Amino acid sequence: MSVLTAAQLGGALPGALRKLDPRELLATPVMLVVEVGAVVTTVLSVLDPSVLGWMVTVWLWLTVVFGTLAESVAEGRGKAQAASLRALQTETTAYRVVGEGAGARLEEVPSTALRVGDVVAVEAGQRIPGDGDVVEGVASVDESAVTGESAPVIRESGGDRSAVTGGTTVLSDRILVRISSEPGQSFVDRMIGLVEGSARQRTPNEIALDVLLATLTVVFVVVVGSLWVFADYSDATQPAVVLVALLVCLIPTTIGALLSAIGIAGMDRLVRRNVLAMSGRAVEAAGDVDVLLLDKTGTITFGNRRASELLPLDGVGAEDLARAAVASSLADETPEGRSIVELVDPARAGAAPGERVPAGAELVAFSASTRMSGIDLDGRRTRKGAASAVRAWVVESGGAVPAQLDDLVQDVSASGGTPLVVAERVGEEPARVLGVVHLKDVVKDGIVERFAEMRAMGIRTVMITGDNEVTARAIAAEAGVDDVLAEATPEDKLALIRAEQEGGRMVAMCGDGTNDAPALAQADVGVAMNTGTTAAKEAGNMVDLDSDPTKLIDVVEIGKQLLITRGALTTFSVANDVAKYFAILPAMFVVAFPELDALNVMRLSSPGSAIVSAVVFNALVIVALIPLALRGVRYRPASAESLLRRNLLVYGVGGLVAPFAGIKLLDLVVSLLPGL
Incomplete structure (x- = not known):
């Protein structure tokens, strides 16, 4: 998400307005202070109207709304996904197994009546009524509504693939499922709560940052209060509206407004990866x-051993070994057998087993006793299998086993692979060993x-x-x-x-x-x-x-991106306050202390224009950073030192420079307003 559309902002605005409730803002003390300041300036502007007072008041309220808008937009991104998941939560008829053995019967009940430990029967075409484990049978299950993966999966009892999710559909056969979750506590229920943000708990790091922001807020409240006393003592008394504007610009409103959005967006990125x-x-x-x-x-690794290379013995042509290896694997539907055909003859590998086998061929299936498979065709008998089994077959037919075979077998085994020996016998001639197929668990x-x-x-x-x-x-x-x-x-x-x-x-x-x-x-x-x-x-x-173990690497990257985004925007938030010092402090005291005009490095038009420009920039920068908070700062693998250096250069220096340019541009516009 690189930009915010009008539709996204419009859809999130009602939620943002609801979050203006002070009870909602208690979780973000920085924005609560801004809201209190907005209330104060509103009262003061009503009692003593002025252009400056109303301008500050309007933009303070917009600052609060923009802050709640960031969180509302982040929560709204999960609404569509939550709606599709909630479709799985419709009332489902369940067939609960009552009784045991021959006297067992099926009782039709609503899915909400099921409790942990209940056993239900689910047949082809029926929806699984709740999370559970298959205790009997095997079936093909459509989990696309939950995982987004269109291919059906096999679920069966007695193994590590026994878990089923409520709301998924059985496509074939019949299974018995023992329910493992109470109504409203399934994985889909948790996922809905997660994507909507309602079940999101604040993390320790986020709580610690909240404490830091609250501490900074208290410090600046004390500082502004001290400035009010100092100004009164030096005959440079400041209107309360100006002091409130100064306070809001000094406290870390940017990260305070975006903190919740960053956390919700990080969780949302995980959910989008299923x-x-x-x-x-x-x-x-x-x-x-x-x-x-x-x-x-x-x-x-892929988990199945695959043929990686063919190693012919001395005096055996590579073509002869390849032909024999393929011939002995044409009807072999094991992953190892298919991989041999794919390695030597990829075009033939795509054909059905019946089409691959030549007419008149007699297949020799693999068995645990022989530990070999092969094919007999036109007086030629071809075998492949374990080294000891093929060796015995060759010797039994009167053939000799070259010493080179032992070296090849040992080399393959030492490399972590599995050797398959290929041999052939033509007519009544002694069998001969052709070479070795190197099987390996492919990375x-x-x-x-x-x-x-x-x-x-x-x-x-x-x-x-x-x-x-x-x-x-x-x-x-x-x-x-x-x-x-x-x-x-x-x-x-x-x-x-x-x-x-x-x-x-x-x-x-x-x-x-x-x-x-x-x-x-x-x-x-x-x-x-x-x-x-x-x-x-x-x-x-x-x-x-999705049950994809490699996704653990993605989870780590998402976690790091969350932390980096939070750190980057915190750096930017603290750094961009510096420009506001140069805008507001000279404006407050330049009349009493003309020497302070030297700090007006932006050459702002007037004290009133400087104050309003700083407040407007303080509000607009929140909206400008919402897309970055939701998308996350791009993560590149690097050491902690280089990440810190990049963070300081990009977001520290950027946070210093951007406000100077932004406040100056706003001043050029604001100075045109009468009364400032």
């Missing part, structure tokens, strides 16, 4: 993460660059896997991961997180299984997959509705 944060604290913690724990399978595209970005942020990445140390180290080196926890158990994960935290580091991790629950609960940022178990989702403080 990540549901259980608390604002988790989002903020994500911005301070030092260590990122990532599961290997499905996160760093996802772009993951190396993502880890490099993490490293630039100062975040250490740790890959967690159940693989042996050799395999784990090989994959970690290829992916660019900083460290590895191999052969990991739930206890190992928990111990690693605690050790990192004891060292003063913030830890983030993701998981989807019950065995991940202890680590998710211990981590500062625990992202549970929506497809995972209820135990995992309850243990984490975020839930990824």
Whole structure:
């Protein structure tokens, strides 16, 4: 969002006016002070009308409205998404299972009557009435209304993909679901509250900044009060309207007005990525993460072993090995078998299995006993499989196994890959070994660059896997991961997180299984997959509705962007007050102390024009920064020192320069008004 449209402003204005209630502004003491000042100048302008008084009064009220408008616009951005989610909350008929065994029957009840522990039956075409876990059956489920992903997903009992979300639709088969949430407490309910801002809790960092802003406000109230006494003592008595204008311009109104909008927008960015944060604290913690724990399978790698290269033995042509490897994989629908065809003959890989297999061929299916698969065609028998199994088949047919095969198998294994040996027998001739197919758990595209970005942020990445140390180290080196926890158990994960935290580091991790629950609960940022178990989702403080483990990296970036945006606008807010000193203070005292005219570096037209121009700029800058507060300051991976340097150069210097130019331009316009 780069600009604010008239429709967005118009839609947010009623909410902004409602927030003028002083009880609403208690949460933002800076804006409460501005409103009190507006009330005071209104009363004074009624009792003693003047152009200066009414100009200051009008713009003080606009300052308060612009401040509440920022928060209202931020909340309004989630209204459309909340409306679509609320459509899932319509009353659903549920079929509750009553009784057990042969005497069980279905009872038709409204979804609002369901309670935790109830078991319901859901068939194809029916909507799941509430959040729960599949306890019997397997079905294809359409979750597009919640996740935005059009492809259906499989949900089944007894695994880590048993969780279902209320409001999603079963497309096939029949499942029994045990309800895990009370009405009004589902993930969709929480998401609606989150996007509308009503359930957003202020984070510790935000509360601390509020305390700082309140303290600065009190300090400047004392300062302005002291100036009033000083002015009276020096025979330069100032109208109360001028003192109120000075106070409003000196207190940090810009960040005070935008603080809530920044927090809401940060949460909104998470929701738009389909990540549901259980608390604002988790989002903020994500911005301070030092260590990122990532599961290997499905996160760093694709999870399925894929053919990466063919290694022919000496004396065997590469074409012969490729032909035999493809022939033995034509009917192999395992990920490994399909990857061999894709590697050698991508065009054929897209055909259906029946179309790929030549007429008259006899397929040899893989079995746990033989540990081989293959094809027999025109007197040629081709096999591929585990090295020991193929070796035994070759020897049994009278063939010899070259010593080079052992070297190739060991090289592939040492690199963290899996060797598949390919052999062939023609007619009654002895079988011969052709070569080795190197299978590897392929690292996802772009993951190396993502880890490099993490490293630039100062975040250490740790890959967690159940693989042996050799395999784990090989994959970690290829992916660019900083460290590895191999052969990991739930206890190992928990111990690693605690050790990192004891060292003063913030830890983030993701998981989807019950065995991940202890680590998710211990981590500062625990992202549970929506497809995972209820135990995992309850243990984490975020839930990824898309169940994409790599999104943990995006969560960290969003958290950092939130913190950087807040820091940048705070810097700008404090810096832009400097110009107002040069505008208002000379205007207040130049008559009594002509020497102060030297501070009028902007050469403003008159004291009245200077005061009004400063107040107008103070209000307009809030509106100008609303888009930046909602969009967030662009985050680039860098060290803390370089981020601070950029923050000071861009928003510190910018905050100093912009008001001088803005107030001068406004003065040229305001000075044309009569009475100033």
